[in-house]
Amino acid sequence: xxxxxxxxxxxxxxxGQEVTLRCKPISGHDYLFWYRQTxxxxxxxxxxxxxxxxxxxxxxPEDRFSAKMPNASFxxxxxxxxxxxxxxxxxxxxxxxxxxxxxxxxxxGELFFGEGSRLTVL
Amino acid sequence: GNSVTQMEGPVTLSxxxxxxxxxxxxxxxxxxxxxxVQYPGEGLQLLLKATKADDKGSNKGFEATYRKETTSFxxxxxxxxxxxxxxxxxxxxxxxxRAGNNRKLIWGLGTSLAVNP
Numbered sequence: 001x002x003x004x005x006x007x008x009x010x011x012x013x014x015x016g017q018e019v020t021l022r023c024k025p026i027s028g029h030d031y032l033f034w035y036r037q038t039x040x041x042x043x044x045x046x047x048x049x050x051x052x053x054x055x056x057x058x059x060x061p062e063d064r065f066s067a068k069m070p071n072a073s074f075x076x077x078x079x080x081x082x083x084x085x086x087x088x089x090x091x092x093x094x095x096x097x098x099x100x101x102x103x104x105x106x107x108x109g110e111l112f113f114g115e116g117s118r119l120t121v122l
Numbered sequence: 123g124n125s126v127t128q129m130e131g132p133v134t135l136s137x138x139x140x141x142x143x144x145x146x147x148x149x150x151x152x153x154x155x156x157x158x159v160q161y162p163g164e165g166l167q168l169l170l171k172a173t174k175a176d177d178k179g180s181n182k183g184f185e186a187t188y189r190k191e192t193t194s195f196x197x198x199x200x201x202x203x204x205x206x207x208x209x210x211x212x213x214x215x216x217x218x219x220r221a222g223n224n225r226k227l228i229w230g231l232g233t234s235l236a237v238n239p
Binding site for chain 1: 131155156158163164166167168170171211215225226227229230232
């Protein structure tokens with residue numbers, strides 16, 4: 001099975017330009033997460049969706065950032081306008097819903113990460 | 123509040139050495155605990171987990187025991203290999219009837235491990 005697919009893998013752009021990062025989650029996963037990773041701040045959750053609906057966007061840095069999930073198989077993270085401090089690796093992750101085994105509800109919450117999109121804003 | 127504290131790296135070991143990466147947490151409620159690993163140039167992947175006190179998670183020779191009394195979840199491996207060189211992240215999740223279906227993980231800052239041949 002294909003894992004979480006992100007594109008582009010690398011993006012170099014100039015300050016002020018619009019950046020769009022894309023993510024295709026694993027089929028059947030109904031949660032999708034956008035993370036940002038930097039040396040200074042580590043791993044930060046930006047936003048996550050459940051069934052295409054944003055559940056928590058409290059980590060979105062500011063209005064320059066926006067995320068959409070128009071359907072179950074696609075999400076975008078957009079930065080407009082981009083700034084040098086946005087330089088980071090952006091990860092998309094997905095996870096599957098709770099399920100029942102032997103009458104017991106199991107919800108591991110395991111995240112499946114993509115390989116990341118490395119963004120450099122000059 | 124909820125938080126995870128990991129030992130700072132980088133950790134440098136020789137092949138076949140014993141590894142311990144410390145992780146302690148503070149949490150309201152009853153967390154599930156996780157170790158994720160990030161190999162160079164890749165995304166994170168789940169290494170092991172434990173969902174209740176005294177549970178031991180294990181995978182690929184790594185182990186961690188959920189210690190409620192010391193609020194710890196230290197990662198150990200008896201004999202590391204060069205291929206274990208990676209960044210290791212400890213994380214927790216509060217979920218359940220009171221917390222609701224909260225899918226947010228609280229992450230440590232990561233500990234970089236380098237294993238030399």
